[in-house]
Amino acid sequence: MSDELNNNSALAKGGDYAKWLRELKSKIRSTQLRAALAANRELILFYWELGGDISRKLAETNWGAKVIDQLAKDLRSEFPDMQGFSRRNLYYTKKFYEVFSAFPRDAEIVPRLGAQLKNAPQSEDERQTVPRGGAQRIPVIVHQIGGQLPWSHIKILLDKVSDYKESLFYINQTIENGWSRDVLALQIKSDLFARQGSAISNFKNTLPEPQSDLAQQTIKDPYTFDFLTMTRPYNERDIESQLVEHITKFLLELGKGFAFVGRQYHLEVGETDYYLDLLFYHIKLKCYVVIELKNTKFIAEYAGKLNFYLSAVDSLLKTDSDNPTIGILLCRDKNKIETEFALRDINKPMGVSEFTLTEILPEELKGSLPTVEEIEADFNQLEETASPNDEV
Structure with a gap:
């Protein structure tokens, strides 16, 4: 040197x-x-x-x-x-x-x-x-x-x-x-590089090019809502509430182009009331986007229900200048083959993605966990009682 x-x-x-x-x-x-x-x-x-x-x-x-x-x-x-x-x-x-x-x-x-x-x-x-x-x-x-x-x-x-x-x-x-x-x-x-455009969707079969490619690149898998801190038990409404409360961070995770329209958006079909979890409008895609939250593993019935919602939005909200409404189903887990089968014959454009969020320990559980000092004390006691030939 x-x-x-x-x-x-x-x-x-x-x-x-x-x-x-x-x-x-x-x-x-x-x-x-x-x-x-x-x-x-x-x-x-x-x-x-x-x-x-x-x-x-x-x-x-x-x-x-x-x-x-x-x-x-x-x-x-x-x-x-x-x-x-x-x-x-x-x-x-x-x-x-x-x-x-x-x-x-x-x-x-x-x-x-x-x-x-x-x-x-x-x-x-x-x-x-x-x-x-x-x-x-x-x-x-x-x-x-x-x-x-x-x-x-x-x-x-x-x-x-x-x-x-x-x-x-x-x-x-x-x-x-x-x-x-x-x-x-x-x-x-x-x-984001690995997540962008990786969701399972039927866009290629339900949208013309280049809109199908742009729609695919618009959605991610998984979505990461690490700005939420949830304590079990919680349900979809709890997640919706916090997402809207943190709408700026939510829009950042969704990506550029999403404009928030409403939560539990009311639609009346026939004489029955329906409520969409989250409704957005995408500026670039020029279409409404319905997001449904499921705090469970994906099942095929979810796709059918979302397909119905997309038909309702196309009939009641979409104008001649808008492109077909797109659906995004967010769930906690999914099976790839099962999801692809469920979307195969769906005639409305939709994608299925997982989402993750930060879960915090409930107070009653926190109190039952040992402290760092207690763990160290137990470890020291174990060392003192161990024989010279023992492995700790």
Whole structure:
């Protein structure tokens, strides 16, 4: 370690490092003049180039990683009013370059269905752009996120996502939904990538394309209602009540486009009153969405009842400008084969997903559980009575 430090110290004062430092300072000044390093696009593209410079220098020389400490010190000294030159951030730029360089060359942000028709094709220059300084091509995806994704979001992806397909998914979702940094981190933690579009549904048989594809991507499995804290025994009405009470978090979990219409929404069919658990309208799908909650395992009869509700909404609420009403049945558990069979001959579009929530211990049970001190005391007593040859 001491040899590396001495080596770095000597190199920091030597001609090669000094020349490289001068080049970096010139590049930074150029970027300052062009955009004051304030425009997000310029900032991201600069971090890409800086990360590439650092990565290549470390690969081509024997300076060692400690030279980044020296570089951070020199750049902050030269540009005291600029942020982003901490040792930690320089490592992020290096990782940014190395991770996104490993993406396939054709990796890019893909507009969601409907938006694709609005976007004109990119020119060849836009798809194969060359950085201002020279021969290292900047991937299409880096150019795309440069104008749309803040650096703070990119750092979260670098920290928490390793697969490029998953990264592209979260990039697309963040741009489309306008997620903040905290919301992006929450969605990654809840494994939205694995949950999105994975519900069992009959959309392909009951909806035309591309609406069937968009509807499939709209629903998840499972839905995670970890913002609810429930104590058994509870029923569907208890869950409905808390979901409406936490409607902002509920809408976030449902995804962009859902507008809340009502809970226990009243419909009169013939001379009989019916009440829908939760009724929404989806802005993009342009249709009503009926959500039925079942605090039990899925059974086939649930699909038949939801099919009836969808027919009622189509007859009583839907207008000529609305698309067919969609149903989402949320249950605590389901059997895949049984669920697919139940939806096979249903003529209304619906999907079946599980949901999870946080359950807290009831007070009477809490009092019967041993405390940490009692567990430790029992363990110590066990150790004292055990013979030297006993395994505890």
